Amino acid sequence: MRTVVALMLREMSTTYGRSPGGYLWAILEPVGGIAMMTLVFSLAFRSPALGVNFPIFYATGIVPFMLFNNMTTKLAQSLTFSKALLAYPNVTFADALIARFLVNLITQLMVGYVIFIGIMTLFETRTRPDLVTIVECYLMVSVLAVGVGTMNCYLFNAYPAWQRTWSILTRPLFIISCIFFLYETIPQPYRDYLWWNPMVHVVGLMRRGFYPSYDAPYVSFVYVFALGGGLFLAGLLMLRKHHKDILYN
Template sequence: MPSSVTPTDETQLRPAHKQRRFASLRAIGALILREMSTTNGRTAHGYVWAVAEPVGGIILLTIIFSLGFRSPPMGTNFAIFYATGLVPFMFYMSLSGKVAQSIQYSKSLLAYPAVTFMDALLARIFFNTVTQILVSYLIFTGIYLTQETRTDPQITGIALSLLMAFVISVGAGTLNCFLFAAFPWWQSAWSILTRPLFIISGIFFIFDDVPKPYQDYLWFNPLTHVVGQMRKSFYPSYIGDYVSPVYIFSVGLTLMAIGLALLVRYHRDLLNS
């Protein structure tokens, strides 16, 4: 039976498909530029402050805790020990929070057919990931240039830790992107539930020093694995055999799949609510 689509129709469909694809790329690019202009946009050197603010905050906290804790649980320099825990933690908190607010942040623009919720998600993921990688680089470089850390950083291990933080951040952020828009009360509840993460994610201690059975409970905290992988990358003598990238990728990708499925099904209802 002959096809109902003629060669002429096919040549017309291909440009239309390309136009939609390029329109999506243009929309993502425009959303990234909007994010850059609105992030500290009212101050001089707007995007510079978007990077300098978290860098300055982490450095200040590192100095304060370095004065109070002269002997770190690992190594001889508390600043690098603390940074190897705080940097991946802040990577997760910042990226997941930004992704979770993608629909709320761009809700007015999503009313236009040319802009989809995926454009808003991808723009925020790209912009904030680049920002956090830059923040991480500046923190570790600054500590290495100013202090004697006696560590041996492994680039591949650091990249794996940041990749693990990225996957779990995008997964949690995508699911919360739906939940925050569908159930406004969940944003406050999530903020309360995640407050203890700063204490229980291994920023100030080593997972191996936690007694049983609490160690078994902490293992299920994804940030424990992210921080552990970062520490392994700076301290070659640290085994850290509890770290499981497979666990992190499984949890992160599962949350991402659930979040995307809910957004695809209900994004129109969320925009009209």
């Protein structure tokens, strides 16, 4: 536990303590994206695809997406970030993964809280947040992010070309995760193809948590948890077997 806490403090001071503004930038980035999309789409449409308020509609898509994106990136770089410390026998690769996961989860929870409370304070959103559903969404995206991040932690180090390949493959993810639109508005057969994107389920569940009238029947807990859990176990087994080769090569 002391090792994990020490790594967490190092992560916090290195990532946020050395830059002007620190944690403020973690909030300003999604706020800027929400503000820009609100401005652009409010000029073209009278109302968002769901509800009456543009900022809350886009926030329910951007906040979970940024949690997934940031956490997977940070976890994938865990061995590289703590490589010097992993030479000590008391520090394991699991400690590095846990520390980065906890720091970034706490940070993104804080960011989401500030954004949602801020929007609901400033605007008449006509939403009724369901805390249980919102917690389920955060749990879902956390499991997915841990799975993808742990697997990529192995793949990025074992196969350096995969890091660039992953970056190219995931560039369209922001567009095809139903942040700008609703899943139901996609025509067939593309809707069926889009179902396999796990972030579609995460965003749909978050919107179910804010909009009582939005049921999102396409959301599958089994699919997302199985995918995230399977990738996590596979990545953990590969790291346990090969992390020393990765560190010392």
